[in-house]
Amino acid sequence: MTTTDIPLDHYPLTVGGKDFAAHAHFDVVNPATAEVFAHAPALGPGDLDRVFGAAADAFGSWQRDDAARAAALRAAAEALDANLDRLSRLLTLEQGKPLADSVIELQGSSAWLRYYADLAWPDEVLRDDAVGFEAVLRRPVGVVAAITPWNFPIMLAIWKIAPALRAGNTIVVKPSPYTPLTTLAVGVVLREVLPPGVLNVITGPDQLGAAMVAHPVPRKISFTGSTATGRHVATAAGADLKRVTLELGGNDSALVLADADVESIARSLFWGAFGNNGQICLAVKRVYAHRRVHSDLVEALAVIARQTKVDDGLAAGAELGPVNNKPQFDRVRELVGDALDHGARAVSGGGPLDRPGYFFAPTILDRVDDGVRVVGEEQFGPVLPVLAFDDEQDAVRRANDSPYGLTASVWSSDLDHAYDIARTVDSGQVSVNAHGGGVQMHLPFGGHKFSGIGVENGPWGLFEYTELQVIAGPPRKGKV
Numbered sequence: 001m002t003t004t005d006i007p008l009d010h011y012p013l014t015v016g017g018k019d020f021a022a023h024a025h026f027d028v029v030n031p032a033t034a035e036v037f038a039h040a041p042a043l044g045p046g047d048l049d050r051v052f053g054a055a056a057d058a059f060g061s062w063q064r065d066d067a068a069r070a071a072a073l074r075a076a077a078e079a080l081d082a083n084l085d086r087l088s089r090l091l092t093l094e095q096g097k098p099l100a101d102s103v104i105e106l107q108g109s110s111a112w113l114r115y116y117a118d119l120a121w122p123d124e125v126l127r128d129d130a131v132g133f134e135a136v137l138r139r140p141v142g143v144v145a146a147i148t149p150w151n152f153p154i155m156l157a158i159w160k161i162a163p164a165l166r167a168g169n170t171i172v173v174k175p176s177p178y179t180p181l182t183t184l185a186v187g188v189v190l191r192e193v194l195p196p197g198v199l200n201v202i203t204g205p206d207q208l209g210a211a212m213v214a215h216p217v218p219r220k221i222s223f224t225g226s227t228a229t230g231r232h233v234a235t236a237a238g239a240d241l242k243r244v245t246l247e248l249g250g251n252d253s254a255l256v257l258a259d260a261d262v263e264s265i266a267r268s269l270f271w272g273a274f275g276n277n278g279q280i281c282l283a284v285k286r287v288y289a290h291r292r293v294h295s296d297l298v299e300a301l302a303v304i305a306r307q308t309k310v311d312d313g314l315a316a317g318a319e320l321g322p323v324n325n326k327p328q329f330d331r332v333r334e335l336v337g338d339a340l341d342h343g344a345r346a347v348s349g350g351g352p353l354d355r356p357g358y359f360f361a362p363t364i365l366d367r368v369d370d371g372v373r374v375v376g377e378e379q380f381g382p383v384l385p386v387l388a389f390d391d392e393q394d395a396v397r398r399a400n401d402s403p404y405g406l407t408a409s410v411w412s413s414d415l416d417h418a419y420d421i422a423r424t425v426d427s428g429q430v431s432v433n434a435h436g437g438g439v440q441m442h443l444p445f446g447g448h449k450f451s452g453i454g455v456e457n458g459p460w461g462l463f464e465y466t467e468l469q470v471i472a473g474p475p476r477k478g479k480v
């Protein structure tokens, strides 16, 4: 089950375009078996001078040639595509997601690289006449430190790598210790098409992330992960006036209005909650359904949950894999247990599957209300509470009554009304009759409130890796 043509032990770090030997290694667990299947290099803070030094050395020439950077990003997309099979297999082994989903993650990553290769952001010339010259430029910040989580290790790394490199920065990327291997493998693949030191992939424990933020070389920290860790990152970066982009946790609501067509929306809503086993920052994490459709919706979602094939991600037909890691598995179990103790009914699922690995049955919870932990906290797993409401304004108030504000959705047969309601929900994106419909390469993605600072994607995502510079003076020759 764990055979692959990628050497799984001591997978090399890519620093300065070369392998970088680490003194120590840590275990990597396959969540489908709960067994160690590989080891990744464990760097410590003492290694970072060399790593950031390589990125700083590469910055000088990398920032100068825009056309070369665009070409390199196109070549990077080609390189990912050429290694699609082995990278996606490795991703499933360490992350757990079904192989088809790993393929989609890799293909999406190369699409993102191509989008940023093609993006143009001309200087803004505000005046170029007989009075004078004024232009606003965007310059790269320098070396970027990128820190990523375990749910979409490659996609979320590429969301940082593509805009940061295209804008002229160099980057050091550290994936989660739960999913280090595929990012390392991507580093090895991309060093064939990028100059040495432009992209450096390193792995190690959480403390390595903290040491990256504290290191004097990076001028920008791009972090995706939990709100709790994001606070630490912001505090540490602030001490050194480093720029930050923080993509943090969410507790997305879906508002299902009284006129929603339950049969036609149920599948889309289900996968908005259970895609990647609910381990998506912007998964639907609580549903507010009008009482007129509530019980039909609960039943429709439970039917889909019971039909969903949960299996090893490498098994044919698997639609959901295991939860990625033991602490997350324990957390989902704890939150479901707490809800059941408070009178909830598990209409489907309700507990782990009876097999090795971190498998949990897709769980639809009824008779659960605001104030119960699984509603108020981010569960980040395959469980969905479905609450009832009588009044739309009250439902919006309950949806907004959260420290988070990542994305949300409104479901209705009256689209104009749904768009009106969408404007009243406080989150970075609100989709109508879909969840996450705005997560596209050309649209800004970022959270309100405790869900983050700054955005990724589109030109706005690239601008986060730049600083404005004004050039102003007397008229240019020929303009007087």
Ligand code: NAD
Residues within 6 Å of the ligand: 147, 148, 149, 150, 151, 152, 156, 174, 175, 176, 177, 205, 206, 207, 208, 209, 210, 211, 213, 224, 225, 226, 227, 228, 229, 230, 232, 233, 246, 247, 248, 249, 250, 280, 281, 282, 378, 380, 406, 447, 451, 452
């Ligand atoms: P996490 O915060 O535990 O870890 C994220 C990364 O930070 C890992 O690489 C980890 O090693 C590193 N890290 C840990 N402590 C650090 C410190 N003190 N300083 C610097 N780095 C440190 O998050 P996770 O459990 O890997 O991911 C799940 C969370 O990520 C969820 O809350 C989810 O909502 C969030 N997330 C958000 C987005 C988004 O775009 N908003 C996307 C995916 C996941």
